[in-house]
Amino acid sequence: MSDYRFLEQAERSLYGKKYNKIVHCSQMYPVVVDFLRRGAFKRGIKLKFLSLGMHRRSTNSSMFNRRSDTLTWKVEWLxxxxxxxxxxxxxNDKSSIQSVLDTYLSDDTSDVIRQSLKKYFMNLSKVRVLMSNELTGSQKRYFVVDTSKTLSDFLIGKTIVEYPTFIVTLEQFLNRYKLISKEEEDALNNEMRERRLNRFFNLQNRNERNRDGDSMV
Structure with missing residues (x-):
């Protein structure tokens, strides 16, 4: 938890600067990380990376397989x-969020985890899941997570730093968090959709110009 709080403070400090240092030099990262970023963007997700040496960077086990078009996430649960x-x-990003959460909050949960999460097991019907909007400046705001959705579907339009982190709380404690409305979430989704379309058309136009240039040679 202390590591997580440190990262949160560091990330807030980074976001508050005019020059965003989360990713400032693509050459710092291996090709496999660039594949992961591209695979995420293809799914409508803006994926950012911390500097090399940061704990969150070094522990990210997320992967993208280009051949099978498969993206697997490291997922953190607070x-x-x-x-x-x-x-x-x-x-796998096609997994439902609820199916992954059931590892920790279901009849099949191990006794060790069950004991550590006894406050939640006493109120299973009131469990709620949130995820922070990573680029909202110094004041954190949170999406309410629809756990029936797959990771891929829910993360559309979201900005992720390294990998998804979900906060599991109870309904009576939601007032501790500044929530993002459904309308705002839809607006973010539409913005990401437009970015993907613009990138597609820009690439298409560039390829056409290259073909025209080759035909003139």
Whole structure:
């Protein structure tokens, strides 16, 4: 938890600067990371990376397989009411969020995890999941997560730093978080959709110009 709070403070500090240093030199990252970024963008997700040496950067096990067009995420789960954090190293983005959460909050959960999350097991019907909007400046705001959606579907239009982090809380504690409305979430989705379309048409126009140039040679 102390590591997570440190990262949160560092990220807020970075976002507050005019010059965003999260990704400032693509040459710093191996090709496999660039593939991951491209695979995420293809799915409508804006993926950013921290500087090399940061804990969150070095522990990111997310991968993108170009041949099978498969993206697997590292997923982090914060349970603030129990002050514990769990993570999954490799989750297919076609998996429903609820199916992954069931690892920690279901009848099949191990006794060790069940004991650590007893506050949640006492109120399973009131469990709610949130995810922070990573680029909202110094004041954190949160999406309400529809756990019936797949990771791929829910993350459309979102900005992710390294990998998704979900906050698991209870309904009675939602007032502790500044929530993003459904209308704002839809607007972000539409903005990302327009970016993807613009990028597609720009690439298409560039390819056409290159073909025209080759035919003139």
């Amino acid at each position: 349970f603030p009411l129990s002050e514990v954090t769990y993570s999954d190293k490799s989750v």
